[in-house]
Amino acid sequence: MTGLFIGLISGTSADGIDAVLMDFAPAPRITATHFSSYPDTVRQRVLQLSAGRHTGDPIDELGGLDVELGELFAAAALALLEQSGTPASRVRAIGSHGQTVRHRPRARHPFTLQIADPNVIAARTGITVAADFRRRDVALGGQGAPLLPAFHRVAFAAPAEERVVANIGGISNITLLPPGGEVRGFDTGPGNVFMDLWSREHLGTPFDKNGDFAAGGKVDETLLAALLADGYYAAPPPKSTGPEHFNRGMLDAALTGRRVAPADVAATLAQLTARSIADAVRKHSPAARMLYVCGGGAHNLHLMTRLAGCLPGVNVASTEALGIHPDWVEAAGFAWLARETLEARPGNLPSVTGAGKSTVLGAIYPSGK
Numbered sequence: 413m414t415g416l417f418i419g420l421i422s423g424t425s426a427d428g429i430d431a432v433l434m435d436f437a438p439a440p441r442i443t444a445t446h447f448s449s450y451p452d453t454v455r456q457r458v459l460q461l462s463a464g465r466h467t468g469d470p471i472d473e474l475g476g477l478d479v480e481l482g483e484l485f486a487a488a489a490l491a492l493l494e495q496s497g498t499p500a501s502r503v504r505a506i507g508s509h510g511q512t513v514r515h516r517p518r519a520r521h522p523f524t525l526q527i528a529d530p531n532v533i534a535a536r537t538g539i540t541v542a543a544d545f546r547r548r549d550v551a552l553g554g555q556g557a558p559l560l561p562a563f564h565r566v567a568f569a570a571p572a573e574e575r576v577v578a579n580i581g582g583i584s585n586i587t588l589l590p591p592g593g594e595v596r597g598f599d600t601g602p603g604n605v606f607m608d609l610w611s612r613e614h615l616g617t618p619f620d621k622n623g624d625f626a627a628g629g630k631v632d633e634t635l636l637a638a639l640l641a642d643g644y645y646a647a648p649p650p651k652s653t654g655p656e657h658f659n660r661g662m663l664d665a666a667l668t669g670r671r672v673a674p675a676d677v678a679a680t681l682a683q684l685t686a687r688s689i690a691d692a693v694r695k696h697s698p699a700a701r702m703l704y705v706c707g708g709g710a711h712n713l714h715l716m717t718r719l720a721g722c723l724p725g726v727n728v729a730s731t732e733a734l735g736i737h738p739d740w741v742e743a744a745g746f747a748w749l750a751r752e753t754l755e756a757r758p759g760n761l762p763s764v765t766g767a768g769k770s771t772v773l774g775a776i777y778p779s780g781k
């Protein structure tokens with residue numbers, strides 16, 4: 413199948429929409445990128461709805477936000493096309509992850525919910541949309557997450573080197589790529605989620621730029637130990653998580669009313685992310701000598717230093733060293749998944765998600781043309 417594919421995603425950080433244009437012929441490469449940051453009010457509503465702290469009727473809020481985000485996702489795709497001078501007719505499909513607002517893979521009736529109505533995206537762009545990538549995996553007993561390891565294998569695996577890829581978004585996930593072996597991967601726990609909420613509160617900014625605030629504090633070992641005592645870290649894969657679990661309530665419980673200087677809390681939260689990723693890498697891929705980082709966390713210099721400090725003997729680099737800038741790996745993964753869906757190839761890895769079998773993922777919303 414020839415043609416270009418677009419990938420769209422907004423992660424749990426709810427910072428905005430990453431959009432990439434990918435050309436898969438002759439070899440996969442990103443030909444254009446675009447980021448549309450969410451307006452502040454939209455970001456706030458996404459975070460509030462995700463946390464169950466929305467105002468008004470929940471179904472009205474969910475339904476309205478689904479369409480509003482659909483419009484924003486469509487606009488991001490159109491901006492990407494315009495900016496790159498690409499006619500929509502050349503694009504075979506858009507792969508839209510949407511915006512996760514709830515992820516409960518361990519509930520009695522397990523579910524995961526992504527919004528940004530694909531009908532709106534297809535109607536506004538006139539391009540076929542593949543979306544709803546996670547729920548088929550959940551229907552087969554899987555976590556529905558992480559989905560990126562399959563793409564990491566295609567983009568980053570090496571025949572003679574054990575590699576680990578860490579995607580540090582709101583939540584962090586790692587992919588283990590043993591040469592010739594089975595791909596594994598799981599969410600390790602918090603990525604930026606705690607650091608971001610602390611920055612919003614204490615700096616008034618959406619994130620701690622370059623980790624400067626955290627770098628000015630010192631790790632509070634009592635707080636770190638209390639946070640690391642959570643059962644998620646030691647639980648065996650398959651596992652995935654979200655802000656339903658790693659949230660303000662957990663941080664408050666770990667602080668137990670103690671007064672810790674805000675900069676020290678920031679330092680501790682950065683260390684928590686670094687430690688939990690490093691512990692998972694050491695436990696599940698002890699032979700790895702290379703860790704490639706993608707996601708917004710790759711920009712946090714302090715975090716990267718702490719991560720390297722927790723992994724002596726492991727070389728920590730950005731995925732840019734492997735040809736994909738860390739900001740665009742996830743969106744590229746959803747462009748790739750859209751292609752797998754259109755070609756009726758399985759997109760999930762049961763070795764990662766725990767699903768009963770591998771399966772074609774997603775639903776297809778025709779272009780209407």
Ligand SMILES: Nc1ncnc2c1ncn2[C@@H]1O[C@H](COP(=O)(O)OP(=O)(O)O)[C@@H](O)[C@H]1O
Nearest residue numbers: 423424425581582604619621622707708711712
């Ligand atoms: N310069 C930077 N310094 C520190 N953190 C950054 C920087 N740039 C991005 N980030 C972090 O990355 C996050 C966005 O990462 P992203 O991969 O988009 O996450 P998600 O997939 O959850 O949306 C921001 O919320 C912020 O925490």
Ligand SMILES: [Mg+2]
Nearest residue numbers: 423425427428
């Ligand atoms: Mg993001």
